[in-house]
Every structure is written in C-alpha cells, then in structure tokens.
Amino acid sequence: MAKPPVKKKATAKKASTKKSTRKKPVSTKKKASAHSPSKQRKRSPIWSKIWRTFLWAGMIGFLSLSVYTVYLDSVVQEKFSGNRWSLPARVYAQPLELYQGLALSPNALVQVLKRLGYRSNAKVTQPGQYLKSRSTLWLQTRGFRFWDGEEASLPLKIQFKNDHITNITHTGRQMAWDIVRLEPEEIGKIHPAQYEDRLLMPFAKIPTRFVNMLVAVEDKRFFQHWGVDIRGLGRALVANVQAGRIVQGGSTLTQQLAKNFFLTRERSLSRKFNEVLYSGLMEWHYTKQDIIEAYCNQVFLGQHGARAIHGFQLASQYYFGRRLEQLDIADMAMLVGMVKGPSAFHPIKHPQKAKKRRAVVLKLLAAQSIITQKQARIAAAKRLPRQINQQLAQSRYPAFMSVVKRQLKRDYSEDDLKTIGLKIFTTLVPVVQKAAEDAVVAEMRILETQYKLPKGKLQSAVMVVSPQEGEVLAVIGGRNPRYQGFNRALDAFRAVGSLVKPAVYLSALLKSDRYTLTTLINDQAVEIKNSDGSIWAPKNYDNVAHGQVPLFEALAKSYNLATVHLGMDVGLDSVILSLRKLGVIKPIKPYPSMLLGTLEMSPYEVAQMYQTYASGGFFAPLRSIRSVLDANNQPLNRYPLAIEKRFETAPMILINRAMQAVIDFGSAKAVRRYVSDSISLAGKTGTTNDARDSWFAGFGGDKVGVVWVGFDDNRSTKLSGARGALKIWGRIMQQVGISSYALPSAEAVHWVAVDPNRHLKVDDGCDEKVTFPYVVGSEPQALAPCAQKSESDWFDRWFE
Amino acid sequence: MGNIQKITFIIALIMLSGCLTKPDFALSKVESRPTKPISVKPKPIKQKPVVAAIAEPRVNTVTDSKPKPIVHPAIASLLKQALEQQRKGDLSKSSALVERAVRIQPQDPLAWNRLAFIRLQQSNWVQAEQLALKSNSFSEGQSSLQLRNWRIITEARKRQGK
Numbered sequence: 013m014a015k016p017p018v019k020k021k022a023t024a025k026k027a028s029t030k031k032s033t034r035k036k037p038v039s040t041k042k043k044a045s046a047h048s049p050s051k052q053r054k055r056s057p058i059w060s061k062i063w064r065t066f067l068w069a070g071m072i073g074f075l076s077l078s079v080y081t082v083y084l085d086s087v088v089q090e091k092f093s094g095n096r097w098s099l100p101a102r103v104y105a106q107p108l109e110l111y112q113g114l115a116l117s118p119n120a121l122v123q124v125l126k127r128l129g130y131r132s133n134a135k136v137t138q139p140g141q142y143l144k145s146r147s148t149l150w151l152q153t154r155g156f157r158f159w160d161g162e163e164a165s166l167p168l169k170i171q172f173k174n175d176h177i178t179n180i181t182h183t184g185r186q187m188a189w190d191i192v193r194l195e196p197e198e199i200g201k202i203h204p205a206q207y208e209d210r211l212l213m214p215f216a217k218i219p220t221r222f223v224n225m226l227v228a229v230e231d232k233r234f235f236q237h238w239g240v241d242i243r244g245l246g247r248a249l250v251a252n253v254q255a256g257r258i259v260q261g262g263s264t265l266t267q268q269l270a271k272n273f274f275l276t277r278e279r280s281l282s283r284k285f286n287e288v289l290y291s292g293l294m295e296w297h298y299t300k301q302d303i304i305e306a307y308c309n310q311v312f313l314g315q316h317g318a319r320a321i322h323g324f325q326l327a328s329q330y331y332f333g334r335r336l337e338q339l340d341i342a343d344m345a346m347l348v349g350m351v352k353g354p355s356a357f358h359p360i361k362h363p364q365k366a367k368k369r370r371a372v373v374l375k376l377l378a379a380q381s382i383i384t385q386k387q388a389r390i391a392a393a394k395r396l397p398r399q400i401n402q403q404l405a406q407s408r409y410p411a412f413m414s415v416v417k418r419q420l421k422r423d424y425s426e427d428d429l430k431t432i433g434l435k436i437f438t439t440l441v442p443v444v445q446k447a448a449e450d451a452v453v454a455e456m457r458i459l460e461t462q463y464k465l466p467k468g469k470l471q472s473a474v475m476v477v478s479p480q481e482g483e484v485l486a487v488i489g490g491r492n493p494r495y496q497g498f499n500r501a502l503d504a505f506r507a508v509g510s511l512v513k514p515a516v517y518l519s520a521l522l523k524s525d526r527y528t529l530t531t532l533i534n535d536q537a538v539e540i541k542n543s544d545g546s547i548w549a550p551k552n553y554d555n556v557a558h559g560q561v562p563l564f565e566a567l568a569k570s571y572n573l574a575t576v577h578l579g580m581d582v583g584l585d586s587v588i589l590s591l592r593k594l595g596v597i598k599p600i601k602p603y604p605s606m607l608l609g610t611l612e613m614s615p616y617e618v619a620q621m622y623q624t625y626a627s628g629g630f631f632a633p634l635r636s637i638r639s640v641l642d643a644n645n646q647p648l649n650r651y652p653l654a655i656e657k658r659f660e661t662a663p664m665i666l667i668n669r670a671m672q673a674v675i676d677f678g679s680a681k682a683v684r685r686y687v688s689d690s691i692s693l694a695g696k697t698g699t700t701n702d703a704r705d706s707w708f709a710g711f712g713g714d715k716v717g718v719v720w721v722g723f724d725d726n727r728s729t730k731l732s733g734a735r736g737a738l739k740i741w742g743r744i745m746q747q748v749g750i751s752s753y754a755l756p757s758a759e760a761v762h763w764v765a766v767d768p769n770r771h772l773k774v775d776d777g778c779d780e781k782v783t784f785p786y787v788v789g790s791e792p793q794a795l796a797p798c799a800q801k802s803e804s805d806w807f808d809r810w811f812e
Numbered sequence: 813m814g815n816i817q818k819i820t821f822i823i824a825l826i827m828l829s830g831c832l833t834k835p836d837f838a839l840s841k842v843e844s845r846p847t848k849p850i851s852v853k854p855k856p857i858k859q860k861p862v863v864a865a866i867a868e869p870r871v872n873t874v875t876d877s878k879p880k881p882i883v884h885p886a887i888a889s890l891l892k893q894a895l896e897q898q899r900k901g902d903l904s905k906s907s908a909l910v911e912r913a914v915r916i917q918p919q920d921p922l923a924w925n926r927l928a929f930i931r932l933q934q935s936n937w938v939q940a941e942q943l944a945l946k947s948n949s950f951s952e953g954q955s956s957l958q959l960r961n962w963r964i965i966t967e968a969r970k971r972q973g974k
Binding site: 113647655756 | 884885886888889890904905907908909911912914915916918919927939942943945946949950952953
C-alpha cells in the first residue's frame with residue numbers, strides 16, 4: 013500500500029503571505045463602511061444611527077476575531093515548532109554483549125531476556141521473542157539505537173556448552189555472528205511528579221498500514237478534508253438527533269489533536285468553536301503527515317500510576333513489549349481500537365471489552381479493504397496481551413540512580429533532565445545489581461539472627477566497579493534496595509579500619525631498597541605520644557605481639573603493631589601521599605592513628621581507592637554514565653574512559669601479591685567458601701573499634717567489590733570484616749562469578765624462591781621454597797642453609 | 813599438631829603456591845571472564861605438589877616468537893570495525909568500538925594500544941600517553957607492540973611539552 017497522499021505543503025512563507033492577504037478584506041470593508049453611511053444619512057438619521065452601530069459592532073467583532081485567530085495561530089505554531097512534548101529522561105543500563113566464549117548459562121540469558129520483556133514463543137518470528145531448548149536458544153533481538161550507531165534487529169541461534177556461549181548464528185543468513193549487543197534495560201526515568209510519557213516517533217517510522225488503519229477507523233476522509241469534515245459532522249448530527257443522545261463524535265483526527273493539544277475536556281459550544289479554529293489553523297500551516305505524526309505521539313493510551321502512556325510507540329512497547337513497526341495486524345487493531353477509550357478497552361483490565369472492540373475494528377478494516385477478510389478472522393482470534401511490559405515499571409535501582417543523578421547535575425539543569433527527553437546510557441549491570449541486592453537482603457537477616465542483633469536495624473552498602481575502566485556496575489545504599497532515601501554508598505562516611513593498611517605497606521614497598529615482601533618487620537608493643545601529650549598504645553586484634561614477621565604476613569593477618577611500626581618508619585607523609593595517589597581526595601590528618609584507619613570514607617571512595625590497586629596503579633575516576641543522547645538520538649555528551657598511571661607496575665605487583673595472601677591464608681580466607689581456589693583474588697578486611705564497622709574490599713580480574721556493614725548510630729555490630737561484610741561480598745561473587753586476578757608482569761620484577769620467614773634465598777636444590785616477586789636488585793642475597801632445616805622452623809610457626 | 817591443622821596448612825600452602833607461579837600471560841589474555849581454568853585441585857595427602865608447582869622455573873623467555881594468544885573473534889571483529897571507522901575519519905565511533913573491546917577483554921594490550929592511537933589522532937595527548945602506558949603494562953614480551961606504544965608515548969609527551 014502506498015503512503016497516504018500529501019495534501020499540501022505549507023511553508024512559513026506561504027503562511028505569511030496568506031496572513032497579509034487576510035488583512036485586505038478588513039481595509040476594503042473600512043472603505044465601504046466609510047462610503048455607505050453617507051448615503052444612508054440622507055435617508056433618515058435614525059436608520060443611519062442603527063446602521064452605523066451594527067457596522068461598528070460587526071467591524072469590532074471581525075477585528076477581534078481576526079486578532080483572536082492570529083493569537084491562536086501563534087499558539088499553534090509555537091506548539092508545533094518548539095519542544096512539542098515534555099519528555100522525561102530515560103536511563104539505561106549497560107547492554108549485554110553476546111559473543112563466543114562468554115561465560116553465560118542459557119538460563120541466565122533467559123533471565124536477562126525476561127527483564128527486557130522478551131516472551132517465550134513456540135516459534136521465533138518476531139522481535140522480542142525467544143525459544144530455549146536445553147543448550148540452544150533462538151531469539152530475535154529488537155534492535156536499538158545506541159549513541160554510537162544502530163544495532164539491527166537480528167534473528168539468532170545461540171548455542172551453549174558448560175555455561176559458555178560456543179556459537180552464535182544469524183539464522184536468516186545462516187552465518188556465524190561475532191558479536192551482538194542486546195537492547196539495554198531501561199532502569200528508570202527522571203520526570204516530574206505527575207507526567208506524560210512517550211517515545212517519539214517521526215512520521216517516516218509509522219508503518220503505512222498503521223496509518224491506513226487509524227484513518228479508516230477514526231477519520232475516513234482525513235486526507236480530503238480541511239480539518240473539519242462537514243459531511244461527517246452532518247452525518248453525526250443526524251445520527252445523534254435520531255438517537256436522542258450523542259452516539260457519534262464526528263471529530264476529525266485534526267480536531268481530536270486540537271482538543272488534546274490545546275483544550276480542556278469540557279463540552280461546550282465555545283470549546284467546539286475553538287476546536288474548529290485550531291483545526292483549520294493546523295491544516296493551514298502543516299501537512300497531513302505533520303498532523304498524523306503529532307496525533308500518533310500525542311494520543312493518550314493508558315495510565316500507569318503517575319505515568320500517563322502517550323503515543324502509539326510507547327503504548328506498543330507498554331502493551332506488547334515491541335516497537336510499533338514490529339506489531340502484527342491484531343495488535344495494531346487493538347491499539348487503534350483503544351483510542352476510543354483507553355481505560356474502557358484496556359486489554360488486561362477489560363479483556364472481553366477489548367477483544368470485542370478489536371473485532372469491531374477488524375471488521376471495519378475488512379469492510380474498507382484495508383485488510384482481507386481472512387486477515388481479519390485470523391487477527392480476531394489472536395490472544396490479547398496478558399501483562400504489561402515490566403521493563404517499563406518504576407525505577408528499580410534508587411541507589412544507583414542517585415549516583416547517576418549526581419553526575420548529571422554537574423552538566424544539566426533539573427528542568428532539562430525532567431522534560432527534554434535525554435537518553436542516558438549508564439554503566440549499571442543489572443545482573444550484578446540484582447545479586448548484590450539479594451546478598452544484602454539475605455545476609456542482613458542471617459547476621460541479625462546469628463549474632464543476636466536488634467532486628468531491622470543493621471545496615472549495609474555495596475559498590476561494585478570494573479577495575480580497569482572504573483565503571484560503576486552496582487550500588488546498594490542500604491538494607492532495603494528499593495528505599496529512595498539515604499544512600500550509604502555515597503553519603504555514609506565511616507572509619508575504614510584496616511582497609512587503609514595496604515596504603516601503609518605500599519608506601520614501604522615503594523622504597524624497594526629498604527622493604528620487600530619478605531623483609532622482617534616488628535610486631536611489638538608500641539606507644540606513641542600524641543601532640544596533646546596523651547599516649548596512644550594500639551593493640552593487635554588478638555592482643556598478642558607476634559615479634560619479627562615477614563612484611564606480607566603482617567598485612568595478610570592484619571597485625572596492628574607491625575603496621576604502626578612500619579608506618580612510623582616510612583613516615584605519615586609518605587602514607588598520605590600514597591593515599592592521595594590511590595584516589596583519596598579528602599583532607600587527611602597526619603595523626604599516627606590514621607595508620608590503623610581512623611580516616612572516614614564512604615564505600616564509594618573506598619571503591620575508588622581499590623580500583624587503583626586492582627588496575628595495577630592506573631587510577632580511573634569512577635563513572636556511572638557513558639553517554640547522553642538528546643530526544644532525536646543525537647549525541648550530546650560523552651564521558652569517555654580516562655585513566656592515569658599513578659604508580660609504577662612493580663610496587664603494585666608486590667602489594668597486590670600481599671593482598672592475595674590476605675585471601676589465601678590471611679584474615680579473608682573465608683572468601684574461599686564462596687569462590688573456588690582456582691580463581692586468584694586479592695583484598696583486605698576491615699574492622700573498626702568495638703566492631704562498629706565491618707568492611708571488606710576485594711577484587712578479581714573483572715570486578716572490584718566493596719562492602720560495608722554497620723549501624724547508622726555507630727553501635728557495635730559484634731562483626732569483624734570477615735564475619736559481616738565479607739559474607740555479602742562472597743555471596744555476590746558466587747552468584748555472578750568473578751574472573752581470576754592475574755598479577756601483571758614487569759621487567760622490573762623478578763620472582764625469586766625464598767624462605768619467607770628468614771628473608772633468605774633458597775636454591776634449586778632445596779625442596780621447600782616459596783616464590784615471591786621482588787623489584788630487581790632488592791631480592792635477598794643471603795642463601796639459606798637449605799633442605800634439612802627448613803621444614804621444622806617456619807613450618808611450625810604457621811601452625812601456631 | 814593435629815591432622816586437620818596439617819591438612820589445612822598444606823591446602824593453604826597449595827593455594828598460595830597456585831598464585832605464586834608466574835601468571836601465564838597468554839592465558840590471562842583470553843580470560844577476562846570467569847572461565848574454569850584448569851586448576852590443579854590438590855589431593856592434600858599424597859602430595860609433593862607444593863614444590864612441584866612452585867619449583868617450576870619461571871617461563872621467562874617470552875619474546876615475540878612466543879605463540880600468539882588466541883585472538884578472540886569478538887575482539888577481532890570489534891577492532892576491525894574500529895579500524896574501518898578510523899580510516900573513514902570517524903574517530904568517535906572508532907573509539908566507542910575499541911572501548912567495547914576493552915570492556916570485554918580488559919587485559920588485551922592491543923585494544924589499549926588502539927585506543928591510545930585514536931586519542932593521539934584526537935589530539936588528546938594526556939590520554940594518548942596514559943593509554944599507551946596502560947597497554948605496555950600488559951604487553952611484556954611483545955616487543956613490537958611495546959615499541960609502538962613508546963612511539964605514541966614519545967609523541968604525546970612531546971606535544972605536552974614534557
């Protein structure tokens with residue numbers, strides 16, 4: 013079927029010439045009026061007076077009508093030319109990339125598809141459908157306009173083995189497909205309290221068939237009339253008079269648009285009058301296409317809480333989970349039928365009425381040969397949608413959204429955010445976010461029971477970020493993930509405890525001439541005089557001093573005394589400098605107690621610090637947004653990946669090696685209950701005085717996770733880092749998987765076999781030895797008296 | 813000392829030793845995601861793996877002659893598309909494609925190198941230098957790639973007046 017004919021093409025030029033010609037009759041009338049009364053005057057003064065009064069009244073009436081029309085005209089033009097619609101900003105998660113080798117089970121993919129509103133079907137013929145067998149999944153993607161280009165709708169077959177994708181085939185072309193991006197999940201909108209929602213659709217994107225259907229049902233003579241259909245109006249009038257009540261509206265599409273655009277819902281003569289004027293003006297200025305386009309974007313098609321569903325495109329996605337151009341006849345007919353009464357013919361609330369209405373529409377279409385009788389029959393039998401598309405439900409991730417909003421507010425005004433239809437592409441990974449929510453919810457309950465803590469009070473916050481890029485993958489702001497208020501991940505500043513220690517050890521390892529991982533340091537009682545004269549005498553967690561211990565072991569087991577000795581030796585300034593380079597920007601007071609983590613930080617800030625460790629010294633400012641598009645899909649703003657090398661690779665290898673030891677045999681070994689031994693991880697636990705805060709920060713190759721657990725009122729939790737925060741971290745990574753952290757290699761680092769407890773080199777003849785990385789030239793030179801002695805001594809110490 | 817303690821200790825040691833072996837770079841390149849690496853699941857009792865695992869002299873003779881890591885088809889495809897866009901002069905699109913590759917395989921020095929080169933073309937000297945440094949942090953043993961990175965670094969520093 014061809015596109016509907018273009019009735020006329022109005023340009024601004026044309027409009028202005030018409031306006032000027034319209035003034036002419038006024039001036040000729042003026043002349044006439046000036047002329048004719050003079051004739052009358054001769055006849056009778058009374059008639060002349062009456063005549064004059066009429067004339068003046070008529071003139072004033074006409075003039076005011078003209079002025080009024082000009083005013084309405086400006087209203088019409090403004091509405092059409094400016095930002096016609098108030099559009100909320102839409103916020104999207106990271107799209108899932110599918111490719112050969114990706115670790116993803118068929119069931120996990122189905123979960124993702126369901127969240128995107130895909131529906132399982134016995135045969136995949138339309139976008140938004142999928143079919144899963146045991147190890148194969150067929151789907152047709154919907155396609156999406158990303159900021160960097162269009163991702164087409166593709167029919168795909170995806171094969172799995174051992175929870176990995178082994179093959180992706182384009183079933184249409186029967187060829188292997190390297191990589192495909194699914195549509196991103198919409199995770200929220202930024203909008204006024206009550207709002208109209210719509211997805212803009214230009215005329216070119218409206219299927220011709222749909223336009224024909226709409227016109228056939230709502231306004232048969234749309235392409236002939238000039239805004240008002242006299243014949244139709246007459247017919248309606250006759251029908252109404254015959255029926256004794258209003259049974260036919262007789263409004264054209266243009267009039268309906270005028271009504272929705274400019275007028276209230278009241279039924280009065282003056283409103284009808286305005287409606288006709290507006291319709292005429294719209295037809296005068298704009299083409300039929302413009303009017304259809306505006307109509308299709310304006311029409312009201314449902315209400316969802318505070319959100320009004322406007323326009324066929326959004327309605328299509330709301331009711332069917334597909335774009336309008338992807339709908340079949342039955343679904344299109346349902347939407348067209350709903351124009352008459354969106355709540356009366358709601359397919360879920362009133363399925364019978366909706367089905368009846370659709371049948372009426374289909375019959376009408378067949379009668380006008382828009383569709384065949386057979387098509388109408390088949391379509392009338394089709395099932396109505398049974399649920400609205402969940403993807404468009406309300407904001408699910410308030411904590412993440414608040415991170416996004418904070419970043420947006422730097423670049424956009426509040427008003428623009430709510431009304432100009434920005435599309436915001438974020439870094440959130442819904443699967444990770446979901447896992448984090450589940451972990452927090454479950455573990456809060458378990459911990460409260462297990463440690464007899466007051467019910468419902470314990471709080472937690474989580475940050476998960478990508479190590480190399482600093483992208484925020486998930487944020488939890490409290491024990492109730494749906495709660496919109498206080499976001500602890502951003503705004504709860506708590507003492508970090510031992511999470512600060514790696515910075516102390518790193519500062520030492522930066523001085524490779526003095527410190528290596530196996531340098532023996534002092535874990536002995538220490539007393540430091542504060543500037544006010546008071547004495548600070550920290551203790552170890554187990555209240556025992558351990559004597560001479562290798563540096564890496566002091567960190568792994570989080571010895572306080574050794575840390576203070578080390579920190580005082582390298583100097584507080586050096587430690588503060590390291591913290592700065594790791595990304596801590598807040599003021600740090602140079603008190604010795606700072607070495608044990610009196611510094612107060614938010615989980616967000618801690619995540620930034622551990623990102624720098626996890627990336628081998630490349631600081632990447634945390635980002636939650638990748639790009640912003642305007643309502644017409646034009647890129648407005650990009651937040652590209654940015655990094656900065658803050659440390660040499662060599663000392664980072666050493667400190668991360670020590671943080672691996674924290675997990676492998678130190679204070680965080682409980683992580684292994686959740687993540688297999690074969691995955692190398694690094695991290696650090698943190699516990700503050702009286703166990704007020706329980707922290708864990710850990711990373712693998714693809715994720716950095718930071719978890720805090722505590723009470724808002726600073727009460728003791730009875731939880732160490734390992735007993736509280738670590739468990740949540742473990743649950744998250746167990747659920748979503750974490751890749752192995754491979755220590756980078758560097759020419760400046762040698763791996764040397766040593767006896768770590770004596771800081772002695774062992775040679776190849778020795779049986780027992782451990783290899784550690786050393787900055788070249790710093791490795792121990794002295795040789796151990798090997799083999800026979802080595803077993804007993806350091807072996808035993810580790811058992812104590 | 814109890815048997816349990818002994819076993820725990822040995823397991824701990826094995827875990828430790830697993831990490832101590834010099835990471836195989838070629839392997840780490842194709843593992844930006846949680847796959848199931850061939851783990852030497854320890855059989856704690858009849859063992860000598862502690863020594864066996866860590867006594868392995870470090871495979872240190874990596875040069876460019878080392879077998880090239882398996883090129884990931886998705887990465888190859890993205891980098892190829894990026895190159896096409898780069899040739900067309902659409903650096904912004906090219907950069908977006910490479911960033912996707914980086915996200916999929918964040919330890920791939922080639923992708924970082926490409927990104928550095930694009931930044932150089934975009935006259936973003938600071939990031940060109942930093943990204944090339946990043947590429948180098950993953951490219952030990954790949955001397956020709958290192959050389960290309962150093963060229964970018966030199967140029968970028970010169971432009972910054974360093």
